[in-house]
Amino acid sequence: MKISEIDIPEQLKTILERAGYEILYPPQTEAIRAGALKGKNIVLASPTASGKTLVAELCVINNILKDKGKSLYLTPLRALANEKYEEFQKYMSLKKRNGENIKIAISTGDFDSADEWLGKYDIIISTNEKVDSLLRHKATWMNEVRTIVADEIHLLTDQDRGPTLEITLTKLMELNPEAQLLALSATVSNADDIARWIDGVSITTDWRPVPLREGVYYGGEILFKDGSAKKISLKTGRPSLDIALEVVREGGQVLVFTETRRASVEYGKNAANALSMELSDSQRTKLNTLAKKIMSLGEKTRLSELLAQQVKGGAAFHHAGLTGAHRKIVEDSFKSGMIKILAATPTLASGVNTPARAVLITSYRRYDPRYGRNPISVLEYKQFSGRAGRPKYDTFGEAILIAKTYEEQEHLMETYVCGEPEKVWS
16 A cells, blocks of 8 residues: 555655555554554554554544544653654644644643643653643643553553553543544564454564575574574674674674663673674774764763773674763664664563664573563564564564573574563553
8 A cells, every 4th residue: 555545634744655655565554454543442463664653643633634633642651752753753744724833842741730731742652651640640641642652562561660551541531431542563473352442453464575584593503493503603703792702793783682781781791792803994994083072971980991992893782881872873873874783681572662773682591580580482582583674774674592502592582582572461
């Protein structure tokens, strides 16, 4: 289906075409045919980069241009809220029926206020916890919300964040029974159950704009799900680093998920040391400038020094201990291709748009202070692997787990690569 064929205002079509949209992806077409633009509640479960956000944007903007109240966009993280806020900026020139431009706001902090100032805006982007706070403080403008987007809906099953998300959505549905609700996720295996909960329809698809190859490394080679194998030349003594360096030499970027913050910093250091010897003079100059920018922002700390040093070598780490400004520099530099290898803790998998040619998972265990060191869920693995493959840049993506024994390789292949995500429950 072409953008020109969709039943939306002409000014919206113009904005989308200027942004480079021409033909919808299959999941987007399916959502529209299911009634997304006619107010139907939708659960859209499709892989990362398959176009879920555009479906939400179409519904949000279309409803506002047709005077159907305010829109509320919920995300699990502040970083994701900031990203969505930036993505919606392209619609600010659109004019509503009263002649005024669409107004967009973001609110992620201060849990002790009703933020009545948000009542002046058409689109409010916020975190689940902030919206919960706004509901508890009885923000009057909440009654005007007619479109609700719940991003990363699979977090309903998260022990920490799930209850807040469920309560928030339940309250919103009770407060605004006529509102359209769009629930988005890359890793929901029981979308039908969620659709019944929100009285909507589910759309589940495995379609990706870039094919994904999943595999497990052990003993000098990667064994892929389709039975093929890829030999890895071991030069550094660290298999995951050798895999990453090979991807970079082939022209790709690598996103490495580590178990802890300390591990992400250590991996970034080793990657930078290895990469620095292969940089061109031009790359080195740009990265040195980027490192200086990092050091000029905020207070000078040991962490900022470590980050700047790694960036000089074309690698970086990313975790919650970094300042917001430093995290944004790292994310933007990775997206632009300046940083080739990014070592991150799992928070980066929760929606922030940082695709790479290859995703490496160095450990399938995660430490929880309540339960100790336990295996991650299949759902979390699928969130990681979904980051592999950059639309418009890569012809394929690779997601690779690292095993230490043959038995572990078999276990990882059976449990994660060939496994199905756990059902979302509450």
